[in-house]
Amino acid sequence: MADTAFTAEQAPHGAELTCLTPTSFKRDGRYALFPESRLIVQSLLQRWNAFCPEIPLEEEDLASKLANHAPIVRYDLHTASFSLERQRITGFRGRFALHFGGTDSMRRILALLASFAPFAGIGIKTALGMGAVTSALQYRTSSIGE
DSSP states (O other): OHHHHHHSSSOOSEEEEEEEEEEOEEETTEEESSOOHHHHHHHHHHHHHHHOTTSOOOOTTHHHHHHTTOOEEEEEEEEEEEEETTEEEEEEEEEEEEEOOSOHHHHHHHHHHHHHHHHHOSSSOGGGTTTOEEEEEEOOOOOTTO
């Protein structure tokens, strides 16, 4: 995955993620009902660094830097509940798109994380079935005359 992301001819300019199971994040001790770029990126960075310590993605405040260049630009979401030990966690399901901006290397790191998302999941309780996603990278197509 890292080889593909870092050696591809061009870096993608976005990704569409589809949440297949209820997805949520915890922020300040509460469940976040809506996806936020920083929470998505932070979740994936932590999982990547645990999964692949040979290629760590570590830099001071990297999650914030990447999230500032990966805003959510479209979404089609609805609330969804997940039952866990007599407790219901309300999250969301559906699709959302991220636009990758910033430098070429930032877009490549974001592409790596988006490609990794279906394997790792996003958010909380992924080992129990929450946060299952698919992702599709998006590339700009050049038009005639560019």
